[in-house]
Amino acid sequence: MTNPVSRTPPRKSATFDDYTLAEIRRAAATGIYDIRGGGAKRKLPHFDDLLFLGASISRYPLEGYRERCDTSVTLGTRFARKPITLKIPITIAGMSFGALSGRAKEALGRGATAAGTSTTTGDGGMTDEEREHSKLLVYQYLPSRYGMNPKDLRRADAIEIVVGQGAKPGGGGMLLGQKISDRVAAMRDLPKGIDQRSACRHPDWTGPDDLEIKILELREITDWEKPIYVKVGGARPYYDTALAVKAGADVVVVDGMQGGTAATQDVFIEHVGMPTLACIRLAVRALQDLGMHRTVQLIISGGIRSGADVAKALALGADAVSIGTAALVALGDNDPRWEDEYRKLGTTAGAYDDWHEGRDPAGITTQDPDLERRLDPVAAGRRLANYLKVMTLEAQTIARACGKSHLHNLEPEDLCALTMEAAAMTQIPLAGTNWYPGKCGP
Amino acid sequence: MLRFDLALQPLRALNSALHCLPPGQNDVHIEVLNPRGSHAVAVGIDKPVRVEVMGPVGYYCAGMNDGGTVIVRGSAGPGVAENMMSGTVVVEGDASQYAGATGRGGLLVIKGNAASRCGISMKGINIVVHGSIGHMSAFMGQSGHLVVLGDAGDALGDSIYEAKIFVRGRVKSLGADCIEKPMRAEHLETIADLLAKADVTGVRPEEFRRYGSARRLYNFDIDNADAY
Numbered sequence: 290m291t292n293p294v295s296r297t298p299p300r301k302s303a304t305f306d307d308y309t310l311a312e313i314r315r316a317a318a319t320g321i322y323d324i325r326g327g328g329a330k331r332k333l334p335h336f337d338d339l340l341f342l343g344a345s346i347s348r349y350p351l352e353g354y355r356e357r358c359d360t361s362v363t364l365g366t367r368f369a370r371k372p373i374t375l376k377i378p379i380t381i382a383g384m385s386f387g388a389l390s391g392r393a394k395e396a397l398g399r400g401a402t403a404a405g406t407s408t409t410t411g412d413g414g415m416t417d418e419e420r421e422h423s424k425l426l427v428y429q430y431l432p433s434r435y436g437m438n439p440k441d442l443r444r445a446d447a448i449e450i451v452v453g454q455g456a457k458p459g460g461g462g463m464l465l466g467q468k469i470s471d472r473v474a475a476m477r478d479l480p481k482g483i484d485q486r487s488a489c490r491h492p493d494w495t496g497p498d499d500l501e502i503k504i505l506e507l508r509e510i511t512d513w514e515k516p517i518y519v520k521v522g523g524a525r526p527y528y529d530t531a532l533a534v535k536a537g538a539d540v541v542v543v544d545g546m547q548g549g550t551a552a553t554q555d556v557f558i559e560h561v562g563m564p565t566l567a568c569i570r571l572a573v574r575a576l577q578d579l580g581m582h583r584t585v586q587l588i589i590s591g592g593i594r595s596g597a598d599v600a601k602a603l604a605l606g607a608d609a610v611s612i613g614t615a616a617l618v619a620l621g622d623n624d625p626r627w628e629d630e631y632r633k634l635g636t637t638a639g640a641y642d643d644w645h646e647g648r649d650p651a652g653i654t655t656q657d658p659d660l661e662r663r664l665d666p667v668a669a670g671r672r673l674a675n676y677l678k679v680m681t682l683e684a685q686t687i688a689r690a691c692g693k694s695h696l697h698n699l700e701p702e703d704l705c706a707l708t709m710e711a712a713a714m715t716q717i718p719l720a721g722t723n724w725y726p727g728k729c730g731p
Numbered sequence: 732m733l734r735f736d737l738a739l740q741p742l743r744a745l746n747s748a749l750h751c752l753p754p755g756q757n758d759v760h761i762e763v764l765n766p767r768g769s770h771a772v773a774v775g776i777d778k779p780v781r782v783e784v785m786g787p788v789g790y791y792c793a794g795m796n797d798g799g800t801v802i803v804r805g806s807a808g809p810g811v812a813e814n815m816m817s818g819t820v821v822v823e824g825d826a827s828q829y830a831g832a833t834g835r836g837g838l839l840v841i842k843g844n845a846a847s848r849c850g851i852s853m854k855g856i857n858i859v860v861h862g863s864i865g866h867m868s869a870f871m872g873q874s875g876h877l878v879v880l881g882d883a884g885d886a887l888g889d890s891i892y893e894a895k896i897f898v899r900g901r902v903k904s905l906g907a908d909c910i911e912k913p914m915r916a917e918h919l920e921t922i923a924d925l926l927a928k929a930d931v932t933g934v935r936p937e938e939f940r941r942y943g944s945a946r947r948l949y950n951f952d953i954d955n956a957d958a959y
Contacts, residue, residue, distance in 0.1 A: 320954075321951065433852070434814060434833040434852060434854070437814055437833065438795075438814075438816060438835065439775055439777065439795040439797055439814075439816065440777075440797075442795075466949075466950055478835070478854045478855065478873050478874055479873060479892060479893075480892070480893065480949070482950075483892075483949040483950060484949065484950050484951050488852065488871060492829060492832045492833055492848070492851040492852045492870075492871075493791075493809065493810040493813050493829040493832040493833070493851070494809075494810070499790070499809075502770045502771070502789070502790045502791065503790075503791070505770055505771050506770070506771040506774050506790070506791040506794050509742065509743070509746045509771045509774050509775065510746075510774050510775030510794065510795055511775070512746075512747060512750055513743075
């Protein structure tokens with residue numbers, strides 16, 4: 290007879306955990322990699338690993354409801370004849386009509402405009418709805434050039450040349466057949482229902498020297514009016530920022546790996562790129578080394594969720610941030626009110642990421658007319674505006690506590706790091722010390 | 732006739748003048764002297780003007796042309812007539828890579844040869860090349876026609892969608908999902924029409940062969956993964 294005390298309990302592998310085993314079985318059954326939307330879901334060093342120090346004897350704070358703390362930012366001051374000024378340093382990132390419904394794009398425009406900031410087109414071109422509802426609209430110039438035309442280029446307020454994206458640096462876009470409706474197909478000049486795979490690199494330039502000439506062409510076509518942004522995925526932010534500056538960018542956008550996508554391979558999202566936190570210092574240092582910090586503006590994106598994140602990004606040297614996933618959540622994405630329907634799709638509110646399938650219960654990442662109607666663009670726009678205002682108030686609260694009369698006056702010295710990783714990535718001293726990994730001397 | 736001498740005047744003066752033409756002034760003829768390989772010459776034209784460029788140009792000449800006629804009396808650098816919407820661009824010499832890239836309409840005529848990626852991601856443009864074209868031409872071509880009187884390089888029409896390719900000479904190799912297709916009467920008519928518009932004489936449409944998409948890769952299938 291066996292003594293039960295002598296048996297060891299069943300032990301699962303830390304390497305082959307339940308999620309890994311399920312993914313192996315899924316791959317074996319289907320023969321295709323997992324495709325999903327959103328950004329990296331793994332735990333990464335992030336803004337939560339930094340804290341503000343606040344005022345003390347050596348620094349005095351500003352009165353919360355009395356003394357002004359400015360939030361405005363002007364983008365495109367380097368070369369553009371018509372730079373754009375935003376009331377708040379939080380912009381809406383590029384998301385395409387196609388990936389999103391027309392109503393969702395309208396809601397983004399309404400919310401951004403009410404809050405005094407810009408929204409951005411995406412792969413697939415500019416719709417009349419988003420132009421109409423966005424006071425300030427940034428026009429993305431992408432490798433696919435779907436929907437690209439000089440009239441839209443001229444009616445934009447700024448141009449963003451997309452080199453890469455944080456969710457998939459080095460990868461192209463993906464819009465699967467389920468979402469290629471008649472209108473989307475017409476805008477992209479593709480047959481309805483096919484899997485549309487956007488190019489991963491631009492068709493008519495390669496490298497920074499070509500990019501400089503491409504920027505010249507865009508400036509000449511738009512008579513040097515529009516600010517020109519260059520957006521890169523967070524891969525080599527020091528060199529990419531330096532090369533974008535060399536090529537003549539007015540604004541550099543650096544998107545970390547928590548930045549979302551409409552759809553790509555899960556393996557790409559989780560295993561390519563760098564955390565947003567690790568990108569900022571390198572991008573700022575590139576601008577500083579070139580004497581271009583604050584002359585060429587830096588926008589940071591990828592996992593920005595709150596006014597604290599905004600304030601931390603700005604304290605590290607960014608001029609503005611950009612939000613995508615958070616904006617969709619504000620519109621109603623992954624809302625628990627649709628839980629019953631999420632369960633029918635085999636998921637749950639907060640985890641739904643099959644945006645490419647076009648069956649979004651919230652009516653945001655879909656082209657299905659019945660689902661689309663669930664989103665009221667006026668109410669959703671109002672929710673986004675509210676959220677943007679809360680983020681701004683939060684950032685101002687922190688800035689005043691640090692004694693700053695403008696969000697841009699926040700500085701690295703206002704921060705401390707909670708973890709060795711965050712200290713190493715940002716060169717912000719570990720809390721309670723004046724040291725960060727790699728620092729020599731006192 | 733207006734005349735701009737790029738040896739004496741900045742590029743901005745030329746392009747600014749092209750964009751500032753008053754409505755209705757459609758018969759303007761502009762001559763550009765001494766381009767000497769300048770980039771972005773005559774870009775963003777949005778009126779039916781005629782521009783003659785008297786020499787070789789650099790990158791993106793006639794980029795995003797919408798209704799103009801641009802004649803390059805020399806060779807053209809990369810991306811000539813990129814994203815053309817409508818109108819006509821004629822290069823009397825050779826064209827470098829990406830000629831007619833992403834073009835949505837209009838006619839691009841290259842009287843010499845075109846380098847690699849001619850017609851890359853074309854979206855409705857018609858391109859006629861009197862000579863030969865380089866590798867990866869019409870890559871991801873979505874719509875429009877590419878007519879080549881000479882030969883085509885490697886991987887012609889790789890990952891092509893609905894663009895149509897007609898080659899009179901030899902094709903070194905076809906790209907993923909690009910196949911030779913039977914020539915029908917409407918294709919012969921299209922070729923004849925484009926040859927006439929491109930001032931090609933002494934060549935019969937029947938001398939061309941047609942290439943296009945097999946449409947096997949339009950929706951992902953794991954069993955087609957080896958095709959890429």
